[in-house]
Amino acid sequence: MTHLNSTQILLASRPTGWPTGENFEVRTVPLAELADGQVRVRNEFISVDPYMRGRMNDTRSYVAPYQIGGQISGGAVGEVIESRAPELPVGTLVLHQHGWSDVVQADAAAFSLVPKIPGVPNSLRLHMMGMTGLTAWVGLKVVAQMKAGDTVFISGAAGAVGTAAGQIAKLLGAKRVIGSAGSDAKVQLLKDKYGYDAAFNYKNGDISGQLHALAPEGIDVYFDNVGGEHLEAALDAFNDGGRGALCGAISSYNSTQPSQGPGNLANMITRGLKLQGFTLANYLEHAGEFSSQMGQWFAEGKIAYDETIVEGIEHTVEAFIQMMQGKNVGKMLVRI
Amino acid sequence: MTHLNSTQILLASRPTGWPTGENFEVRTVPLAELADGQVRVRNEFISVDPYMRGRMNDTRSYVAPYQIGGQISGGAVGEVIESRAPELPVGTLVLHQHGWSDVVQADAAAFSLVPKIPGVPNSLRLHMMGMTGLTAWVGLKVVAQMKAGDTVFISGAAGAVGTAAGQIAKLLGAKRVIGSAGSDAKVQLLKDKYGYDAAFNYKNGDISGQLHALAPEGIDVYFDNVGGEHLEAALDAFNDGGRGALCGAISSYNSTQPSQGPGNLANMITRGLKLQGFTLANYLEHAGEFSSQMGQWFAEGKIAYDETIVEGIEHTVEAFIQMMQGKNVGKMLVRI
Structure with a gap:
């Protein structure tokens, strides 16, 4: 004792x-x-x-x-x-x-x-082998119904969930994965270590323009850790039938002002988009499949962290x- | 000739x-x-x-x-x-x-x-027996996955789609259907003729407060014909797992200003909400089932218009x- x-x-x-x-x-x-x-x-x-x-x-x-x-x-x-x-x-x-x-x-x-x-x-x-990895897995596979061949955008990509999500998206067959992060060093890391095909520094501004330049053919899936302007940019970039998994909105967590929502929600109608918020507690039944797949990827040396x-x-x-x-x-x- | x-x-x-x-x-x-x-x-x-x-x-x-x-x-x-x-x-x-x-x-x-x-x-x-009725049917049943026992809110309820949606929701077993419209006469008509359990005049302002008063236990499904403040009010009123079908955003169609989105999208995460935009062209395979059900309801005298x-x-x-x-x-x- x-x-x-x-x-x-x-x-x-x-x-x-x-x-x-x-x-x-x-x-x-x-x-x-x-x-x-x-x-x-x-x-x-x-x-x-x-x-x-x-x-x-x-x-x-x-x-x-x-x-x-x-x-x-x-x-x-x-x-x-x-x-x-x-x-x-x-x-x-x-x-x-x-x-x-x-x-x-x-x-x-x-x-x-x-x-x-x-x-x-x-x-x-x-x-990676716990809640964070499972959150990324559930958001991509279950909530946003990501399919092989999709172009995927992940905000807050250098965070714990984002680094998991980028790798999982690529391993699930995404055609192209684009991330945003808050420094040039993080942007480099996403591309060098985490399998992101492209990434940008959102602190340079014009999030929508930067995203469009890196995803000129549009995005199919958006994994949102940030909310705010990032969500608005994704709504502009979505292809018809695009799906967004809303996991976090860190841009507003410490704000004392009411946040302003995206002004382009009407795109959801004309393009048939779906946005779905989620918290892991409602998706724990996927833990078994995730652990087994993630364990295998990890053993094969495919998971960086x-x-x-x-x-x-x-x-x-x-x-x-x-x-x-x-x-x-x-x-x-x-x-x- | x-x-x-x-x-x-x-x-x-x-x-x-x-x-x-x-x-x-x-x-x-x-x-x-x-x-x-x-x-x-x-x-x-x-x-x-x-x-x-x-x-x-x-x-x-x-x-x-x-x-x-x-x-x-x-x-x-x-x-x-x-x-x-x-x-x-x-x-x-x-x-x-x-x-x-x-x-x-x-x-x-x-x-x-x-x-x-x-x-x-x-x-x-x-x-009722065409595109308008089918739009209401698809929005409720397919997009918002309305179930018997749900509380349903429909904006623009006195319009063509809204008058169809209110009746269809009730016939599909909604527990309570609430509508918004732009005049007291329309509000009365919704309650007297279209089976709405409650309705309010959005021109009286405080849409969120009026909705809350009529749906104190929250809503499960939102059928959106209006967008803007109506959508924000629905996001405040949703119960956990709520689903919104975004069909129209008439509040912004003739606006020359960029519209401002709802400031409460973070509710989507904490309450696990889903919003999905749709246009009928992607759902025409439901026309057969709709026509047969709607034809039967009409023959039974259950459809007002x-x-x-x-x-x-x-x-x-x-x-x-x-x-x-x-x-x-x-x-x-x-x-x-």
Whole structure:
């Protein structure tokens, strides 16, 4: 019993606009003795994700908002260090949603056993081989019904979901994959490492013009992580029958102004377009097929990834804010 | 051979904003003798429809724009008055897309034979029993995947498509159907005649508030004929998993300003919403099922309708403009 305490990050107040350190509180609490059926887990990596910003607001959404004074829940991967549940013995690698803390304990049912696979780092369970990769897979294949031969545009392409989505689109047979990102270095990385056929820096402006130049024959599928002007550009670029999967709208998450929608929604009628928003919770039945396909691609050396790792639970809030600012490449993680 | 001439309406110039008489030209041309395989048809009714406004612009769309100096094509129903095609003898009732003229002749392939059904007026082939009804059917059943028990909101509910859609939604088992229209008299008519459970006058403002008051438990399906603020209100009112069929955006057709889109598209992500634009041309395979079901409902006395009929080909442009201004109730038609 080396860990008798748990250090946790709580929501202290709801952010207005960009979150700051003052919106959070770090507390260390002693842990009770394990009850029957419980396990204690030492986290190895915890995840900071864009959707968490939405849960910091007190608005209706697909998951309940975080409570003031409550812990920030979310994905984490760790190892069982003490167990009173025979199905999860000490040393088991587990995935869970208890979020921002170093040590967590609860009923065994709150943890999923993750088989250790040689060559697959544990951190990948929080991105390429986990929720992030599954989000990309579901958005492309199920929501946007991407087919081989499609031209695909992905916004926020250098983020965790975007780097997964670009590779998955190519592996599923996309004719051409175009990405947008917020720096020239990221644009280069998308083309060099992540299989994007073309990419542009949206901070150079004229998103619609840049997209048109790289996709002169139009796009069939749009995977939206950004919203706003990016969505408007996609609506201009869509071919007849185009499909958009709306996964995120990071351009508006920290805005205190009401956002303005695209002025070209009428294209949806004349071109027969479909836009569908989604959150992973409604598509978990695809996890099996995804894991098996992604595991195979990974074993074949076809999946590249980047991680931006911040060390120490005490830097979690900082990591979260940097991720919202686009300072990460690939998946932003905190190592405990 | 009583008709030797054809009076036709041509596009003289592209309208900017609201069309006026000056954008059109009426001409009377002599008709050539029929060639082998051709028929001559005297139109009984011609249709004026919102989508025609889009075709008057020179913009990319699902159908080619009208050409300057070319005839305004569109739906019409008439009778064969001279025939050199054995499959369409004199006296046959036909439907066609030759549009705004009193007499038209062409190869028989350009006309569809319409069986005369006792009790079904010919004009209904241009609305409830024709394209208009099919548009409502496809939008609800195929595009928005309406299910029995759904709460359905229909904008522009007193128009031709809206009066069809409200009745079809109820007959398909909608729990509650709510409509918007542009006058108190229309609102009353929707409730008294067209089976709407509730309706409101959008000219009273606060569309979102009025909709919420009439659908406090939210909506599952939105049939959009209007766009703009109506779409924004629907996006606020949608329950999780809501589906919108985008059929028209009459609020912007005559605008010379770029329209502003809804600021609440992020609801699509958090609530898993789907919006899909459509035009009938891609859904014609549903015509058979629709005709059979609609014919049965009509025979059972379950289908109400209104027509606003303007007399004389020379008043077609006036009828078109009045329809765009919402001065019609039900289907706007020109009787020749």
